[in-house]
Each structure stands twice: as C-alpha cells, then as structure tokens.
Amino acid sequence: MDSLPPSPGDIARLVQPGRVHRAAYIDPAIFDLEMRLIFGRAWLYLCHESQVAEPGSFFTTVMGREPVIVSRDRGGALHVLFNRCTHRGAKLATDETGTAKRFVCCYHGWAFELDGKLAEVPLPEGYGGMPGADGSLDLVRVPRVATYRGFIFASRAKEGPSLSDWLGPIASSFDDMVDRAPGGVLEVAGGVSRHAYDGNWKLVIENHNDTLHPRFVHASSVAAARDQSDAVHSDGAGEVQIKQMRQNGAPAHVWEALGIWTTEWGHSFMGDYHTDARMAARGEEDPVEREYREALEKTHGAERAREIMGVTRFNSIVYPNLSFMSRFRQLRVVQPVSVNRTVVVTYTFRMPLAPERMFRDSIAFANVVNGAGSLVLTDDLETYARVQDGLASQGGDWVDVQRGLGGDQDEANGMLRGQTGTSEIHLRAQFAAWQRWMTP
Incomplete structure (x- = not known):
C-alpha cells in the first residue's frame, strides 16, 4: 500500500477500529489529498484580532500550503485574501505583519487596496485602458471568514458547517482563555x-x-x-x-x-496537572495569584472568578x-x-x-x-x-x-x-x- 492510489475506497480502509495504516503518515499522494480535502475545506485558525487591530494592518500566514493575507481596511472591515498578484502571480506581502496603504507587487507594480480591489496598473494604455474594471483582476478572497472571541478563522470551501457548528463544545476552551483575562482583554x-x-x-x-x-x-x-x-x-x-x-x-x-x-x-x-502542592499544603496563596484573582473579581465578581480559576x-x-x-x-x-x-x-x-x-x-x-x-x-x-x-x-x-x-x-x-x-x-x-x- 506504499503506492496506494488515493481513491475514496482505499482511503476509507486506512482507518480501522483501533488502528491506522502507516500510509496515512508517509504517502505523498495522501498528503496532497489532505491539503485539498482537509486543509482546503476545514476551518483553519489564522490569527488573533490583536494582530490586525488597527486599520491598515495586515498579517500573513498560510492555509495548508496556500499563502494568504489577513488585512483590516481603512473602514475597519476584516479581509482574508490569497497572497498572489493577479497579474503574473508574484507573492505580494512578504512581511509577517505590518501596516500598508496598499499591497504593491514587486514585479510590475500592480497595486491593490487592503480589501483586495485592483487600484492601479502602471501604463494602463498598454492594456487598452485600465484592466479588470469588472473586478475580475481583484485579489481572490478566501470564501469564508469568521471569528470567535477574537480568534480569526477562514475556510477555502464555499460551503460547509458554520464556524460555530464546527467548533461545537471546544468553543468553551476559547471561552476559558478569554474569560481568564481581566476585562476580557x-x-x-x-x-x-x-x-x-x-x-x-x-x-x-x-x-x-x-x-x-x-x-x-x-x-x-x-x-x-x-x-x-x-x-x-x-x-x-x-x-x-x-x-x-x-x-x-x-x-x-x-x-x-x-x-x-x-x-x-x-x-x-x-x-x-499543574499544581503548587507545597503552597497549597501550607494554605498559602502566591502574591501574584492573589493580585490576579482580585483583578478578575473586578470583572466577574468573586463567585464567577472562582469558577473561572477552577477550570x-x-x-x-x-x-x-x-x-x-x-x-x-x-x-x-x-x-x-x-x-x-x-x-x-x-x-x-x-x-x-x-x-x-x-x-x-x-x-x-x-x-x-x-x-x-x-x-x-x-x-x-x-x-x-x-x-x-x-x-x-x-x-x-x-x-x-x-x-x-x-x-x-x-x-x-x-x-x-x-x-x-x-x-x-x-x-x-x-x-x-x-x-x-x-x-x-
């Protein structure tokens, strides 16, 4: 099965009760299929809102092996764009994070707004006028973008479960992380x-x-x-x-x-499994922990603060x-x-x-x-x-x-x-x- 053709029937047989075939880890054809069927359709975490907090800010990452840009336009709207110039295909943004007025291609100078719209093309007369006036040469958008408690996700699939349905009960782990922050910040x-x-x-x-x-x-x-x-x-x-x-x-x-x-x-x-058994045995509270608890109580009240810290x-x-x-x-x-x-x-x-x-x-x-x-x-x-x-x-x-x-x-x-x-x-x-x- 080392050269297993990645057909649905063969793939299905790789996972059996209590065991998984090693091809799932070592077959390049199966890996390519994972990039298309899993990383190409599932909701993928991109970044946190604090990393693109201000208008004009951007963050670059990958979805599977596809480079993308997370940007916040001047109006504060969030966008996820494929990081590829629609002219000759060059990668536009190479810094991991930063601010920009526009994304300008290093190759031929095509410029795009933060929402992906084609804004400027040098020497447009060579194209008989401004190309892409119908939007066909705008940056391609990732079809679905959603956030949960400040965590930004996207999916390359146009259809599928909503982020809320897909997260399901694991959303409570994000709740735990945010609720632990005094003021929710x-x-x-x-x-x-x-x-x-x-x-x-x-x-x-x-x-x-x-x-x-x-x-x-x-x-x-x-x-x-x-x-x-x-x-x-x-x-x-x-x-x-x-x-x-x-x-x-x-x-x-x-x-x-x-x-x-x-x-x-x-x-x-x-x-x-992390505890401080020595301090607990002495009935002591760490001074930093006490200061933190008091800050949390200002946000949630004493009872809710105890619940949060007890998770x-x-x-x-x-x-x-x-x-x-x-x-x-x-x-x-x-x-x-x-x-x-x-x-x-x-x-x-x-x-x-x-x-x-x-x-x-x-x-x-x-x-x-x-x-x-x-x-x-x-x-x-x-x-x-x-x-x-x-x-x-x-x-x-x-x-x-x-x-x-x-x-x-x-x-x-x-x-x-x-x-x-x-x-x-x-x-x-x-x-x-x-x-x-x-x-x-």
Missing part, C-alpha cells in the same frame, strides 16, 4: 517562536494530548529537574522551567485521573491545525510543508489588566515548552523524527491507537470522555474526522 505579545521537525503534521497534534508519553520521552529532563537544588534561584524563569519538568514526571495515577475529552470534528482537550484544562486541540493552552496563554499553529516536514509557530498572549509578572511567566513557559532550545520540546522533536523513520520501514503496516478503546463515555453534551486520562480517544477522534474529510 487579550493581545498577542512577546515575539514569535518557530520550529520545524522531520515528520508528518499529524504527529504534533496527536502528541499534545498524549498523557502517557511524558514520563518516558521527557525522562532525562525530569531527572535533571529533580536533581536541581531548590536553594538555587533565578529571576523566575528558571523556577518555571524546573517546575514544568518535574510535573512531567508526575506518577501514573495523576495522568490516569486527568480526563481527556473529544468532539465529533476531531477536537479535544485534556485536564490540567482545569491544559492542551486544547482544534483539528487540524491549532493547539493552545488557555491557562498558560500559549497558542501553536501547525503548518504542513510536506509529508515528512512540518513547521509549528508559537504565540504568547498578554493580559494587559493582569499582573505584569504573569506575562513574564508566560514567556518563560513558552521558552520551556515551545522554544527551540527547550529541553522538553527537543525530546518531542526527536521522537517525531524517529516515528517518521520507523513508519517508513517494513516493520509493519499498522499504527495502534486502541488504548482505552471500548471505554469511551458519552458526556451527553456533544463530547466523549476517555475511559482514563491516558486513553487514546483523541487519536481515534482525529482519525474519525480525518476519514470524514478524506472520503466525501
């Missing part, structure tokens, strides 16, 4: 972190809610953190790192009790290209490059009305977990590469995803919960969605 800040790995795009979103791997994949950093003396102090970043690495070494019963939930479109979230979620996956941590204000966008090459872009959010120390801790956490120099991330990247290499071998055709199979629990709210916190229910949900997209 969030902004992307602190720079951008990028890393790439030699593996299929599915590996990273499978791993983020895999609660069984930390005690094995991250064993060396856990051991190093446990050996670190608590008498040694830094500016705070070191303590964030040590704490995270030690918590990755939590005993099995902690992971089993966490909980993991999925939705029909392949989205999922896992429970959180315990770690990674939330919005299939197929988004992973975020509402409590730690981290967001990762998955960008497939080829069947065995993937880029992950990480953004950190700041809560302007919260204690500034919380933003510093968010940046430190980003470096610990998501930065290219992280002792944690490098373990994961090595594992992805080993998985990709192993799947290319003749050692077997199937990938096993049956942990917890048969024990999924219907939560009666559009979600399923895994039998235990280490269930592979999230993998099965992702491949159910994969099969749904790939066999229309």
Whole structure:
C-alpha cells in the first residue's frame, strides 16, 4: 500500500477500529489529498484580532500550503485574501505583519487596496485602458471568514458547517482563555517562536494530548529537574522551567485521573496537572495569584472568578491545525510543508489588566515548552523524527491507537470522555474526522 492510489475506497480502509495504516503518515499522494480535502475545506485558525487591530494592518500566514493575507481596511472591515498578484502571480506581502496603504507587487507594480480591489496598473494604455474594471483582476478572497472571541478563522470551501457548528463544545476552551483575562482583554505579545521537525503534521497534534508519553520521552529532563537544588534561584524563569519538568514526571495515577475529552470534528482537550502542592499544603496563596484573582473579581465578581480559576484544562486541540493552552496563554499553529516536514509557530498572549509578572511567566513557559532550545520540546522533536523513520520501514503496516478503546463515555453534551486520562480517544477522534474529510 506504499503506492496506494488515493481513491475514496482505499482511503476509507486506512482507518480501522483501533488502528491506522502507516500510509496515512508517509504517502505523498495522501498528503496532497489532505491539503485539498482537509486543509482546503476545514476551518483553519489564522490569527488573533490583536494582530490586525488597527486599520491598515495586515498579517500573513498560510492555509495548508496556500499563502494568504489577513488585512483590516481603512473602514475597519476584516479581509482574508490569497497572497498572489493577479497579474503574473508574484507573492505580494512578504512581511509577517505590518501596516500598508496598499499591497504593491514587486514585479510590475500592480497595486491593490487592503480589501483586495485592483487600484492601479502602471501604463494602463498598454492594456487598452485600465484592466479588470469588472473586478475580475481583484485579489481572490478566501470564501469564508469568521471569528470567535477574537480568534480569526477562514475556510477555502464555499460551503460547509458554520464556524460555530464546527467548533461545537471546544468553543468553551476559547471561552476559558478569554474569560481568564481581566476585562476580557487579550493581545498577542512577546515575539514569535518557530520550529520545524522531520515528520508528518499529524504527529504534533496527536502528541499534545498524549498523557502517557511524558514520563518516558521527557525522562532525562525530569531527572535533571529533580536533581536541581531548590536553594538555587533565578529571576523566575528558571523556577518555571524546573517546575514544568518535574510535573512531567508526575506518577501514573495523576495522568490516569486527568480526563481527556473529544468532539465529533476531531477536537479535544485534556485536564490540567499543574499544581503548587507545597503552597497549597501550607494554605498559602502566591502574591501574584492573589493580585490576579482580585483583578478578575473586578470583572466577574468573586463567585464567577472562582469558577473561572477552577477550570482545569491544559492542551486544547482544534483539528487540524491549532493547539493552545488557555491557562498558560500559549497558542501553536501547525503548518504542513510536506509529508515528512512540518513547521509549528508559537504565540504568547498578554493580559494587559493582569499582573505584569504573569506575562513574564508566560514567556518563560513558552521558552520551556515551545522554544527551540527547550529541553522538553527537543525530546518531542526527536521522537517525531524517529516515528517518521520507523513508519517508513517494513516493520509493519499498522499504527495502534486502541488504548482505552471500548471505554469511551458519552458526556451527553456533544463530547466523549476517555475511559482514563491516558486513553487514546483523541487519536481515534482525529482519525474519525480525518476519514470524514478524506472520503466525501
């Protein structure tokens, strides 16, 4: 099946109860089909409204492998445009973010308004007058654009489920992230972190809610953190790192009790395992946490603030290209490059009305977990590469995803919960969605 023709019947047979054929990870023809049928039709996260907050601002990204521009015109309206001049096809905007009066092509000087309308063509008499007066040479728009709580999504498909229907219960993870910000104010800040790995795009979103791997994949950093003396102090970043690495070494019963939930479109979230047991045992509250709680109470009142702070979620996956941590204000966008090459872009959010120390801790956490120099991330990247290499071998055709199979629990709210916190229910949900997209 290495050269499997990507017909619907053959594709359907790649996913079976408790197992997935390795061709789903290594076949270039299947990857190309994913770009067309999944990334070409699903809602994809693009950016946050704070990244295009002002009229004239823009942000560039990709939808699958298609370059696009998110722009806000002078009237404040939002647009998502394919980043391609309609004259000779050159990419228009090359900066990741910025402001512009118009998008001007570097090749022949064609200029486009922020809403994509063709505005100026040098020497128009050569065309017998201004070309494209009927709008046929305007920049092509991405058919559907929608936002939820400030998070901007788009779909290249003209028809399909609405963003609200597609998000379903996972929308509550965005609610958690926004509600945690005093005043409901969030902004992307602190720079951008990028890393790439030699593996299929599915590996990273499978791993983020895999609660069984930390005690094995991250064993060396856990051991190093446990050996670190608590008498040694830094500016705070070191303590964030040590704490995270030690918590990755939590005993099995902690992971089993966490909980993991999925939705029909392949989205999922896992429970959180981060606690400060020492302070809790002494009945103490961290001063920064107290200041934050008081700021949150000003927005929501004491009872609602307690409810918000009591939500315990770690990674939330919005299939197929988004992973975020509402409590730690981290967001990762998955960008497939080829069947065995993937880029992950990480953004950190700041809560302007919260204690500034919380933003510093968010940046430190980003470096610990998501930065290219992280002792944690490098373990994961090595594992992805080993998985990709192993799947290319003749050692077997199937990938096993049956942990917890048969024990999924219907939560009666559009979600399923895994039998235990280490269930592979999230993998099965992702491949159910994969099969749904790939066999229309």
